[in-house]
Amino acid sequence: MDPATIEERRQAKRALREEKKRLQKQQCPDLAPQPTPFRRAWRSTSGARPINGRSITLMTYNILAQTLCQRFIHPTAGDMLKWKTRRRMVMEEIAYYQPDLMCLQEVDNYDEFYKEALGKLGHETKRHGCLIGYQGDAWDQMEYRTIDYDNDTLCKPTQSTGNIGQVIALAFKNQKGGVILGNTHLYWRPPSTYERCRQGLIYRHHLMGLQQKFCQEDWVPLMVGDFNTQPSDPFYSIVTGRPFTETHLHVLETSRRPFEDDDPDYDPSKLDRDYDPAKACPDLIDIRHLLTHIGPTPPMQSVYSHHHDLWDHQQEGSTDFYGVGEPDYTNCAHVFKGTLDYIFIPVQAVLLDLLMLPPHHTIQPALPNQHFGSDHVCLMAKILLP
Secondary structure (H helix, E strand, C coil), X not given: CCHHHHHHHHHXXXXXXXXXXXXXXXXXXXXXXXXXXXXXCEEECCCCCCCCCEEEEEEEEECCCHHHXXXXXXXXXXXXXXXXXXXXXXHHHHHHHCCCEEEEECCXXXXXXXXXXXXXXXXXXXXXXXXXXXECCCEEEEEEEEEECCCCCCXXXXXXXXXXXXXXXXXXXXXXXXXXXXEEECCCCCCCHHHHHHHHHHHHHHHHHHHXXXXXXXXXXXXXXXXXXXXXXXXXXXXXXXXXXXXXXXXXXXXXXXXXXXXXCCXXXXXXXXXXXXXXXXXXXXXXXXXXXXXXXXXXXXXXXXHHHHCCCCCCCCCXXXXXXXXXXXXXXXXXXXXXXXXXXXXXXXXEEEECCCCHHHHCCCCCECCECCCECCEEEEEEEC
């Protein structure tokens, strides 16, 4: 057959396939529609609001790496684990809320999908497993750094984890000052409290160091990410200026060593009388020396510590589980439900509006589900910078 005849037959087959699809849709009108992200409510804080300052919206979102979408980890997710479905859900959620600045964690398939998709929303991006996005028409990048926790010279790690942090200096276009924005994903293993605290201190040190390089008054630090840290953990107390408890100190001491797969049941939150101090790594700095070595910085506020006060308490299941105002969860997977993600801002900054956590019935039995494309929910706030 000549080329023209071959192409004609191809087009005829293509047209036949399209017609079959059209007829199937007509014959099956009750097919379930594509899932769409749940639209969450905003709440405004009460009280007097300063006139001077610049307001921004800031999002943090662990979008769940596709390489971690395995049935045994997410047994209730069903078709929501499919890459084409999840990526659409994640991007629709980001596009709906349109943050000025955003920090994403567990970002894979960047070159294949997210780079172009976020570019269409006007975001310039810096990524390294984690991703910082900012509206290119509103900000100028002045400096960007990555933090390698395994090889940072401030203090030795307990073990190699592969975790990183990012810090970026973004100047306001046509206006003085800017923000020092940090993004991170700290080590996940539950008993590794010391290592997680060490990484968090290094992250904070580099964030504040970049702020001091520019100008302390005009450049506002914003410390964001998935810290894999609950509000009851030591690092939350360090950041927010709360005192250490004896339990905190015990946990940090007993976890000053590496943890591997043969330690699945170790729970450092329990005061173990049989703990042997010899198990600690002798060449690792204890937490008090670590705090002194890295140096003190001013406490910060967690914007979601206001969540309990703004929550509609008529909704079923509203509690203050951690006792500090944080939501009951930001991660709701099959095996764990709790608060791990944060937006920390200076105490001088003002929270204007907060994106509330979704109602409890929308996250059941676990995430991802038909309402959310990740096992974490995004956090977002409108902030007035000093």
